[in-house]
Amino acid sequence: MSESVPGLAPEVFAPVEAPVSPPQASEEVEFVQLLTPEGERVEHPDFAFDLDDEAIKGFYRDMTIVRRIDTEATALQRQGELGLWASLLGQEAAQIGSGRALNAKDMVFPTYREHGVAYCQGVDPLNLLGLFRGVDQGAWDPRDNNFHLYTIVIGAQTLHATGYAMGQQRDHAVGDPDTGEATIAYFGDGASSQGDVNEAFIYASVFNAPVVFFCQNNQWAISEPIDRQTRIPLYQRAAGFGFPGVRVDGNDVLATYAVTQQALKRAREGSGPTLVEAYTYRMGAHTTSDDPTKYRLSEDLEYWKLKDPIERVKAYLARSAGVGQDFFAEVEAEADQVAAELRRGCLAMPDPTMTDFFQHAYVDMPDELAVQRDQYAAYAASFGADSEGEG
Amino acid sequence: MTKISLGKGINKGLRAAMENDSKVLVMGEDIGKLGGVFRVTEGLQKDFGEDRVIDTPLAESGIIGTAVGLALRGYRPVCEIQFDGFVFPAYDQIINQVAKMHYRSMGKLRMPIVIRIPFGGGIGAVEHHSESPETLFAHVAGLKVVACGDPVDAYWMIQQAISSDDPVIFFEPKRRYHEKAELDESVPPAYPLHQAKVVREGTDATLFCYGPMVKTCLQAAEAAVEDGRDLEVVDLRTISPLDLRTIFDSVKKTRRAVVVHEAPYSLGPGSEIAARVTEECFYHLEAPVLRVTGYDTPYPPSRMEEEYLPDLDRVLDGVDRVMGY
Numbered sequence: 139m140s141e142s143v144p145g146l147a148p149e150v151f152a153p154v155e156a157p158v159s160p161p162q163a164s165e166e167v168e169f170v171q172l173l174t175p176e177g178e179r180v181e182h183p184d185f186a187f188d189l190d191d192e193a194i195k196g197f198y199r200d201m202t203i204v205r206r207i208d209t210e211a212t213a214l215q216r217q218g219e220l221g222l223w224a225s226l227l228g229q230e231a232a233q234i235g236s237g238r239a240l241n242a243k244d245m246v247f248p249t250y251r252e253h254g255v256a257y258c259q260g261v262d263p264l265n266l267l268g269l270f271r272g273v274d275q276g277a278w279d280p281r282d283n284n285f286h287l288y289t290i291v292i293g294a295q296t297l298h299a300t301g302y303a304m305g306q307q308r309d310h311a312v313g314d315p316d317t318g319e320a321t322i323a324y325f326g327d328g329a330s331s332q333g334d335v336n337e338a339f340i341y342a343s344v345f346n347a348p349v350v351f352f353c354q355n356n357q358w359a360i361s362e363p364i365d366r367q368t369r370i371p372l373y374q375r376a377a378g379f380g381f382p383g384v385r386v387d388g389n390d391v392l393a394t395y396a397v398t399q400q401a402l403k404r405a406r407e408g409s410g411p412t413l414v415e416a417y418t419y420r421m422g423a424h425t426t427s428d429d430p431t432k433y434r435l436s437e438d439l440e441y442w443k444l445k446d447p448i449e450r451v452k453a454y455l456a457r458s459a460g461v462g463q464d465f466f467a468e469v470e471a472e473a474d475q476v477a478a479e480l481r482r483g484c485l486a487m488p489d490p491t492m493t494d495f496f497q498h499a500y501v502d503m504p505d506e507l508a509v510q511r512d513q514y515a516a517y518a519a520s521f522g523a524d525s526e527g528e529g
Numbered sequence: 530m531t532k533i534s535l536g537k538g539i540n541k542g543l544r545a546a547m548e549n550d551s552k553v554l555v556m557g558e559d560i561g562k563l564g565g566v567f568r569v570t571e572g573l574q575k576d577f578g579e580d581r582v583i584d585t586p587l588a589e590s591g592i593i594g595t596a597v598g599l600a601l602r603g604y605r606p607v608c609e610i611q612f613d614g615f616v617f618p619a620y621d622q623i624i625n626q627v628a629k630m631h632y633r634s635m636g637k638l639r640m641p642i643v644i645r646i647p648f649g650g651g652i653g654a655v656e657h658h659s660e661s662p663e664t665l666f667a668h669v670a671g672l673k674v675v676a677c678g679d680p681v682d683a684y685w686m687i688q689q690a691i692s693s694d695d696p697v698i699f700f701e702p703k704r705r706y707h708e709k710a711e712l713d714e715s716v717p718p719a720y721p722l723h724q725a726k727v728v729r730e731g732t733d734a735t736l737f738c739y740g741p742m743v744k745t746c747l748q749a750a751e752a753a754v755e756d757g758r759d760l761e762v763v764d765l766r767t768i769s770p771l772d773l774r775t776i777f778d779s780v781k782k783t784r785r786a787v788v789v790h791e792a793p794y795s796l797g798p799g800s801e802i803a804a805r806v807t808e809e810c811f812y813h814l815e816a817p818v819l820r821v822t823g824y825d826t827p828y829p830p831s832r833m834e835e836e837y838l839p840d841l842d843r844v845l846d847g848v849d850r851v852m853g854y
């Protein structure tokens with residue numbers, strides 16, 4: 139039964155459907171799925187997975203390594219080596235599937251949690267730690283990897299992505315589904331409430347910008363459940379802005395790949411934006427500072443563990459693709475290696491010097507700031523050569 | 530040589546910048562067919578097309594946020610904010626994204642964005658149309674903040690702002706849009722973007738001002754001649770960074786200073802100038818540095834704006850006080 143808005147006369151206002159509840163273990167959500175949680179391949183009338191089992195092995199490897207990076211970073215935070223870490227646990231399929239659908243010339247605008255996409259774009263995992271360790275704000279060069287800096291202000295990057303896509307248009311880099319360029323913006327379900335995200339939808343729509351909005355609906359914005367952000371499924375919002383929206387099983391790497399690939403193709407060929415809602419679940423805490431036991435049911439977590447994005451690929455590979463145990467062992471060993479390097483690199487990361495931070499406030503440094511930099515340097519030096527960089 | 534208005538100076542400057550560099554884009558609300566509510570972008574869309582002179586949706590954060598993306602793509606967007614009071618929906622994008630991108634990327638990325646804001650009062654407008662928010666931008670590291678005060682400066686400064694690799698907040702004194710002066714485009718600009726200029730030499734005290742107050746201060750200096758006072762007038766032109774050298778040189782010469790702006794009194798540019806002059810020129814001063822400014826209230830309804838805005842009498846009163854020590 140539909141329900142009227144509390145306090146508003148139902149005869150004046152059209153009835154609004156009941157709000158979307160937080161994830162219920164029993165609830166079945168409509169979405170594009172190509173691999174079930176049990177590891178069975180299924181077909182979808184509109185989306186096909188066009189790669190072979192070798193590629194699926196690659197996805198498995200990517201997801202396993204990225205989860206290992208994430209676990210190692212969480213451990214480093216616990217040991218005091220990072221100030222904070224935002225874990226992607228449970229979102230590996232959404233990130234690897236969409237990340238692997240990108241072409242070399244496509245551009246990515248992430249939030250602060252896109253470690254998997256960063257990995258796909260070739261960003262050194264060690265560089266992801268700097269922001270969280272507090273030595274920099276993103277040490278990679280966005281131009282080398284077509285992967286923009288992490289954005290902490292919720293939703294801000296969706297406008298940057300849209301503007302960048304408008305630039306691709308103006309550079310005549312759009313028009314061919316294979317060689318054209320596209321941009322992808324990542325954001326969360328909480329971000330969907332931000333003005334910037336809604337403005338980005340409008341700009342992208344009216345300018346027909348080649349941008350894919352990739353929302354990882356992990357059900358939670360820190361402690362706020364999805365029904366505090368929306369009363370309709372998020373992908374349906376796109377229709378109101380005038381472009382297609384599609385919901386995909388965010389824990390199914392085959393489906394996220396296929397759906398993102400199609401959305402990117404649309405963008406590259408000049409057909410404009412798409413909103414992809416990857417329906418997933420944040421299995422870990424929001425960040426290492428968060429305590430989800432205060433607001434979340436443990437049954438929900440148990441339910442979602444059964445939908446683990448990595449386990450289902452493993453089940454498929456082992457049961458249907460005849461992949462042997464040594465492949466999985468190999469991947470594990472490689473993941474351990476990556477984690478060990480990450481740890482070593484993190485511990486060896488030098489503190490920057492304050493002088494660097496004076497240097498980069500402006501391209502053309504004002505004289506006054508140069509004076510402040512020199513005053514700082516003189517003050518620091520007054521403690522003697524030994525004390526520089528300590529403290 | 531042609532006589533042009535300040536608004537036309539900016540228009541011509543924009544046109545020149547767009548002709549010189551195909552990466553320069555102009556974007557904002559109503560800037561295309563209409564040419565902007567002050568007609569500053571008049572004719573640009575007709576000549577440069579809709580892809581370079583972009584009529585945007587009515588969404589300020591969107592204007593600046595998409596400009597960030599365009600800048601990352603290699604463009605040089607010039608954004609128009611329709612009126613001073615409407616910049617705030619974009620404030621987050623300006624201070625957290627535009628201002629900090631170079632810093633966050635440790636120098637790898639640049640934001641060559643100009644944000645044009647018609648500012649200040651005196652045109653009898655309704656609320657949110659007469660404000661002077663320059664301090665709110667000048668306090669933000671990574672931004673450069675300038676204001677033009679005459680048509681010739683308007684023409685050159687907008688071009689200099691566009692060629693700056695740092696983001697520039699470009700304040701335009703809206704009540705001076707129709708002030709006219711001779712412009713000779715073949716004479717290169719006499720001043721770099723971040724240099725103050727002595728617009729009137731004097732010996733008894735210095736009036737520091739910018740934007741709409743330049744004319745007011747020049748008139749005050751003329752009027753002060755009757756009282757036998759020879760005032761120097763310095764058009765700051767740049768609010769961040771302040772051109773401290775020119776400020777100190779003038780104070781050392783005249784030994785007295787009055788800072789005049791429409792922005793509120795407390796913690797405004799005048800406060801900073803007073804503090805700097807005290808730190809650097811203490812022994813040269815014959816009097817404390819005084820401020821003649823707007824008040825620490827919201828901008829009042831237009832029937833009261835004559836009371837709120839520094840005018841000839843208030844400036845001269847400030848001069849009297851500074852001479853009285």
Ligand SMILES: Cc1ncc(C[n+]2csc(CCOP(=O)(O)OP(=O)(O)O)c2C)c(N)n1
Binds near residue numbers: 325354359
């Ligand atoms: C504008 C803004 N407001 C608040 C915050 C603090 N904050 C950080 S993450 C977060 C929740 C974001 O939720 P969502 O968009 O769903 O992304 P998720 O972290 O779940 O992936 C909040 C409120 C912020 N970073 N930016």
